[in-house]
Amino acid sequence: MEFQELFDMAVRFHGHRCPAMPMGLRAGLAAMKALDVARAQDKELHVISETGMGHAAGCFLDGIMAATGCTYGKSNIEKRYWNKMAFTLVDTKGGRAVRVSLKPEFFEQALKSPFVQHRRQGVPPQDVPVEILTPLLDRVMSIPQDAFLNVSEPFDYPWKAGQACFDVVRCDGCGETVFTNAVTKKHGKLLCGGCVRP
Numbered sequence: 001m002e003f004q005e006l007f008d009m010a011v012r013f014h015g016h017r018c019p020a021m022p023m024g025l026r027a028g029l030a031a032m033k034a035l036d037v038a039r040a041q042d043k044e045l046h047v048i049s050e051t052g053m054g055h056a057a058g059c060f061l062d063g064i065m066a067a068t069g070c071t072y073g074k075s076n077i078e079k080r081y082w083n084k085m086a087f088t089l090v091d092t093k094g095g096r097a098v099r100v101s102l103k104p105e106f107f108e109q110a111l112k113s114p115f116v117q118h119r120r121q122g123v124p125p126q127d128v129p130v131e132i133l134t135p136l137l138d139r140v141m142s143i144p145q146d147a148f149l150n151v152s153e154p155f156d157y158p159w160k161a162g163q164a165c166f167d168v169v170r171c172d173g174c175g176e177t178v179f180t181n182a183v184t185k186k187h188g189k190l191l192c193g194g195c196v197r198p
């Protein structure tokens, strides 16, 4: 995928234009380059994101997802709720990984931007004036990688792939189908996660 095509796809997927998503896009691509891997079609890559939730830059992770192809649906992404601008990208076949983080001085400066000032005052990202957003986006897209990212050397990360379940049963409680690897037997009944709770 050409970069512009990837960027456009990522913006549509993410829902608005902002600085943090493209930071994640570039960070994801940098991690892939360091490992010399392509975007995941299935679970060739796995992301362990430290980005957490409930802060000004959660959008970063959508950029990482768009770049790497690691998605919530494929379950090849997991979150640590550390609220840090960092992640580890694992090459599951090669058993190697890199950790990437935003440089503190870059990120602290980014949080002082007029975009974030608007966000602090409750302006939704899509309503921040374009004359404020565009120069910030241009900067994120053009700043040299070394000026904003720390990328570790690749390190060993042995990976054991899990087995996907292809079989379902009907839950004795609700009658809905549930994959057999998540049923619980209780008082002689097979129950799904929703029905097993008291």
Ligand SMILES: [Zn+2]
Pocket (backbone or CB within 6 Å): 014, 016, 017, 018, 019, 020, 021, 059, 125
């Ligand atoms: Zn965003």
Ligand SMILES: [Zn+2]
Pocket (backbone or CB within 6 Å): 171, 172, 173, 174, 175, 176, 191, 192, 193, 194, 195
């Ligand atoms: Zn049920």
